[in-house]
Amino acid sequence: MNKTKQLLKIYQKMFDALGPRQWWPGETSFEVVIGAILTQNTNWSNVEKAIKNLKMADKLSPEGIYGLSVTELAELIRPSGFFNVKAKRVKAFINWLFSRYEGSLSKMFARDLEVLRSELLSVKGIGPETADSILLYAGNMPTFVVDAYTHRIFSRHELIPEESTYDEMKSFFEENLPKDVQLFNEYHALIVNIGKMFCKPRKACDPCPLKDI
DNA sequence: TGCCAGGCCGGGT
């Protein structure tokens, strides 16, 4: 069986197990961008509290965050953990957004995918997963998001080498799947949800929906 | 009650 068929079969199994995920949670693309930074190595429920704080303070906008000091921002996003570093990272992104795109996500997303991706990676605090999450889930651009669950699930099933790098895994999916935003969106969402439920660190995956691949 | 969560950076080797 070729890799494309295999990847689509896995997708089907996950979809059959969970149904559509409707990702990313968030009312606006800006909320998705901020959530992408805040969720770095952090449980989503904690991020929700931080987002809620920003909303209650009426600061969940480029202008709102631009007007906050790093200290004030850190206090609002405290529940998301690593709040001091994340406050700097969010501010770094916002400052860059204003200097490069006049504070406009629409202008930012009007850019070519690969160009924008490398620009995002140049912002301190935005790494490959955060950049790809922003591009795919806030910008609807066809880039595949890789994360810890992707690595854990696919290496355990011996579909990729355990020592694979981020870019190697990203290429593996992009080269063997149709370049389809909706598919990339749903595929990653399913991986994360399957991972949360069945693929814990140093624990057996049973009962794993992908058992007999 | 430790372990884990949708990473990334910077310094040391």
Added chain:
DNA sequence: ACCCGGCATGGC
């Protein structure tokens, strides 16, 4: 070019 410690809250 890797490897590792640091960053921190909240849920189970």
